[in-house]
Amino acid sequence: MIAKVGLDGHDRGAKVVARSLRDAGMDVVYTGLHRTPEEVVAAAVQEDVDVLGVSLLSGAHLTLIPRVVELMREAHAGDMLLVVGGVIPDEDVPVLTAMGAADVILQDTPPEAVARRVRELVAARQPR
Amino acid sequence: MFDPDAIERIRMMRRDWEANELSQFLLRQPESRSEYRTASGLPVERVYTPADIADTRFEEIGLPGGYPFTRGPYPTMYRGRLWTMRQIAGYGTGSDTNKRFRYLIGAGQTGLSVDFDMPTLMGYDSDDPKALGEVGREGVAVDTLDDVEALFEGIDLERISVSMTINPTAWILLAMYVALGEARGNDPNRLSGTCQTDILKEYVAQKEWIFPIRPSLRLVRDMIVYSAEHMARYNPINISGYHISEAGATSVQEVAFTMANAIAYVEEVTRAGVPVDRFAPRLAFYFIAQADFFEEVAKFRAARRTWAKLMKERFGATKAESMRLRFHCQTAAATLTKAQPMNNIVRTALQALSAVLGGAQSLHTNGLDEAYAIPSELAMKIALRTQQILADETRVTSVADPLGGSYYVEALTNRIEAEVAAILRKVDALGGTVKAIEEGYFQREIADSAYEQARRRASGAEPVIGVNKFVEPPQPGALEIHRVDPAVEARQIARLRAARAARDPARVAALLDRLAREAADPAVNLMPVTIELVKARASMGEIVARLREVWGQYVETPVF
Incomplete structure (x- = not known):
């Protein structure tokens, strides 16, 4: 699942990634814009997704991602992988991974590299 | 010829x-x-x-300041008046941004441009749960008229023009601007500036919306009609290709989709019975300057010619001012890279040169730290200096449309004009702009172009220096970037609560009731009641929430 949380309307990257993953043979759900963390996590649980990719270009990642992580924990979605993408300052990357993001994929990452990374992350996960 | x-x-x-x-x-x-x-x-x-x-008549090229304005809107172009150097700024509270404005004016900037935070853009008050983490982050937070007063404190609005980048809540900001001018004793006919207001491109590209399309268009109409009557020097809308391009459209699509939106606005206002020559002279445009240098110059020329012909032939305008396209330009943020950020200075300079050779009236040059955060003071100063170097050192300002007559640029101008006309015919065949938006036509076209471009970049077919060519290991911490003050949210919420505590609640309630009544009647202009509301210190979130009860909310079917 590719998700946009918060009021940020930048969806170019999220849609390119969604389409690239679909073209790479994955089942992709895109949430559309302006979702709350609650809506996104509920939808991800409902769809039983392997990977939840959250895109943020607004700078609000350090407020919104902890909420997503907390909701995933509450929903016992422990084996769902959280990947964060967008405009994220380098120094925030370790902060996000320490919170529980499986990876942070930054701008200018080629679409194929995103697909490859998603496959690696899923392959490395404990079997469900 | x-x-x-x-x-x-x-x-x-x-x-x-x-x-x-x-x-x-x-x-x-x-x-x-x-x-x-x-x-x-x-x-x-x-x-x-x-x-x-060979088939181009010289009349199609013409002379600057004359129909079809291919060569520029004014006869003397930059000899008479340079473009306005208008760096956008906005963060924190009104007084935080006011400091940045004064810094930029001190550095020689000649116009102001305001960036608002996401809650303000989307019509939520700073204390709304949806605003969490976004207050004052990507722009300045505005809840009530008090914030606009702080924003422009000590700045003479009759002497400097102000552009406001705001769309679904634009009419509230315009109301605040009018109310501020009134409180200061300014003549509304001497207030010059621009409100972006272009809601149609929000549904298509930038994706900041609140209400469904029809009532949103009505608000745009109300602003255009109000300012045509009361604000002789104000541009109530900036019909924007910038965001369409940044969302992935090609330059041809940028011009075509922008023109399609412009047509919809002109139709909306003329349907209300206002003659086209009464308001068209104040319609302004906003385009991007992308990386393909000559295509961009040709694009600006083709846009001017297309608009002139549309106004004359399609809408029967008779005043030359109605046919004369004026535009603000911003260099292309999405071309700027996180890798080797100093390269961004060079990219921006070249894009800015295409805007100047293309005859822009106003220009924002992006900061080198665009891919990191909102710009630092230093990044903005270098960007402004880039414009000043173009203006004062290169001598490109001496001649109007210096690339006019280039066989290549003229051929490309003709070609872009023809491609744009073909897309406009297609939009007409789909039943017009609003119908095409509702059917996702523009959105699909943009998503396809964005995907194509991402693939070309990934394959290296489209080189991006430092990203897919001449790559170097990253150098962490090379840039000093703008940091958001973590206390800003609490400071802003305190301001909002103070404004609410000091006002007359019965008056606000009565005005909100009047707003709801008037909103239900599409014939009424909502500007007067909104001006009363902001003067009574109604907050933006309250005004929007009340209208949401009347009009509902827009729901997008995403296309990818």
Whole structure:
């Protein structure tokens, strides 16, 4: 699942990634814009997704991602992988991974590299 | 423009050159690519001659300041008046941004441009749960008129023009601007500036919306009609291609989709009975300057010619001012890279040069730290200095439309104009702009172009220096970036609560009731009641929430 949380309307990257993953043979759900963390996590649980990719270009990642992580924990979605993408300052990357993001994929990452990374992350996960 | 015999001689000369010099040279040294195209995908010849514009009448090119305005909206262009150097700024509270404005004015900036935070853009108060983490982050937070007063404190609004980048809540900001002017004793006919207001491109590209399309268009109409009556120097809308391009559209699509939106606005206002020449002179445009230098110059020229013809032929405008396209330009943020950020200074300078050679009236040059955060003071100063160097050192301002008459630029201008016209015919065939938006036509086209471009970048077919070519290991911490003050949210919420505590609640409630009544009648102009509301210190979130009860909310079907 590719998700946009918060009021940020930048969806170019999220849609390119969604389409690239679909073209790479994955089942992709895109949430559309302006979702709350609650809506996104509920939808991800409902769809039983392997990977939840959250895109943020607004700078609000350090407020919104902890909420997503907390909701995933509450929903016992422990084996769902959280990947964060967008405009994220380098120094925030370790902060996000320490919170529980499986990876942070930054701008200018080629679409194929995103697909490859998603496959690696899923392959490395404990079997469900 | 050319004598047919001369064209025939030129064609013969070219055939001869192709058979001799060219073919022999190609045997020794083949070209680097099998085909050459513009960034929009238009085919590009090896070299251009008068034969490529043999059918172009000089009247299509014309002279600056005259129909069809291909060469610029004014006869003297930058000799008479330079473009306005308008760096956008906005963060924190009104007084935080006021400091940045004064810094930029001190550095020689000649116009102001305000960026608002996401809650303000989307109509939520700073204490709304949806605003969490976004207050004052990507722009300045505005909840009530008090914030606009702080924003412009000590700045004479009759002497500097102010542009406000705001769309679904634009009419509230315009109301606040009017109320501020009134409180200061300004003559509304002397307030100059621009409100972006272009809601249609939000549904298409930038994706900041609140209400469904029809009531949103009505708000745009109300602003255009109000300012046509009360604000002689104000541009109530900036019909914008910038965001369409940044969302992935090609330059051809940028102009075509922007024109399609402009047509919808003109139709909306004329349907209300306002003659086109009454409001069209104050319609302003906003385009991007992308990386394909000559295509961008040709794009600006083609946009001016297209608009002039649309206004004259489609809408029957008779005043030259109604046909004269004026535009603000911003260099292309999405071309700027996180890798090797100093390279962004050079990219921005070249894009800015295309805007100037293309005849822009106002320009924002992006900061080198665009891919990191909102710009630092230093990044903005370098960007402003880039414009000042163009204006004062390069002498490109001496001649109007200096690339006019270039066989290539004229041929490309013609081609872009023709491509734009073809897209506009398609939109008409789909039933018009609003119908095309509702059916996702523009959105699909933009998503396709964005995907194509991402693939070209990934394959290296579209080189991006420092990203897919001449790559270096990253240098962490190379830039000092703007940091958001973590206390800003609490400070802003305290301001909002103080404003609410000091006002007359019965008056606000009565005005909100009047707003709801008037909103239900599409014939009423909502500007007067909104001006009363902001003066009574109603907050933006309260005004929007009340209208949401009347009009509902827009729901997008996402296309990817």
